Amino acid sequence: MKWSETTWRRIQPIYSKILDMPFIKQLTDGSLPLEQFQYYIRQDSAYLENFGRALSLIAARAHEVEDILSFSRFAEGAIVVENALHESFFKEYNIEKNTEISPVTHHYTHYLKSTAALDQVEVAMAAVLPCFWIYKAVGDVIYNNQSDLENPYKKWIETYSGEEFEILVNQAINTCDRVAATCTTAQQERMHEAFLAATKLEFMFWDSASNLRKWPF
Numbered sequence: 741m742k743w744s745e746t747t748w749r750r751i752q753p754i755y756s757k758i759l760d761m762p763f764i765k766q767l768t769d770g771s772l773p774l775e776q777f778q779y780y781i782r783q784d785s786a787y788l789e790n791f792g793r794a795l796s797l798i799a800a801r802a803h804e805v806e807d808i809l810s811f812s813r814f815a816e817g818a819i820v821v822e823n824a825l826h827e828s829f830f831k832e833y834n835i836e837k838n839t840e841i842s843p844v845t846h847h848y849t850h851y852l853k854s855t856a857a858l859d860q861v862e863v864a865m866a867a868v869l870p871c872f873w874i875y876k877a878v879g880d881v882i883y884n885n886q887s888d889l890e891n892p893y894k895k896w897i898e899t900y901s902g903e904e905f906e907i908l909v910n911q912a913i914n915t916c917d918r919v920a921a922t923c924t925t926a927q928q929e930r931m932h933e934a935f936l937a938a939t940k941l942e943f944m945f946w947d948s949a950s951n952l953r954k955w956p957f
């Protein structure tokens with residue numbers, strides 16, 4: 741079995757919990773309170789900027805030239821989406837620009853950057869994979885279950901269910917499979933652990949927006 745098949749299988753219990761989250765259900769039927777969406781977009785803007793940095797670090801550390809190219813493109817993609825958030829979503833949904841990074845965003849972005857900088861590069865590739873794969877999977881489920889009524893979050897839904905994103909996601913999955921094949925069993929296990937950790941953080945990122953979580957001080 742491919743590394744990606746095993747890892748996707750292992751995170752199924754968390755993935756089902758993600759699909760059941762109020763944030764995802766309400767995004768799907770358009771009933772998500774605006775305040776939660778605003779919080780989410782503000783945090784996602786900070787997230788994407790740092791996700792882009794982590795991807796660039798991985799590009800710099802990749803062993804194969806084709807992977808330098810892929811991860812440089814992924815980094816560009818993350819920053820392009822971040823810019824798009826500012827150009828359209830921030831204006832359209834009346835979102836304030838200066839944001840204090842939430843505890844979960846802080847943890848997730850620092851986890852990705854330190855993994856990209858210090859861990860084996862194959863482990864770093866596995867750590868960023870849920871950011872692609874979970875979003876594609878969840879984006880498709882939301883897209884296919886949208887209510888016919890006008891959904892105020894339609895534009896967001898289209899970002900992650902589109903074909904353009906799918907190409908990048910498949911590339912990220914295939915890269916992980918190719919590099920995993922060069923790893924020992926113990927190293928592949930560390931890749932699984934990184935994929936699992938980032939999947940949990942994806943859950944927490946949405947949970948944090950649902951609860952508008954803040955620092956205690």
Ligand SMILES: Cc1ncc(CO)c(N)n1
Nearest residue numbers: 784787788871872875945
């Ligand atoms: C938290 C998070 N994970 C993944 C993506 C998609 O790249 C995103 N925009 N935000």
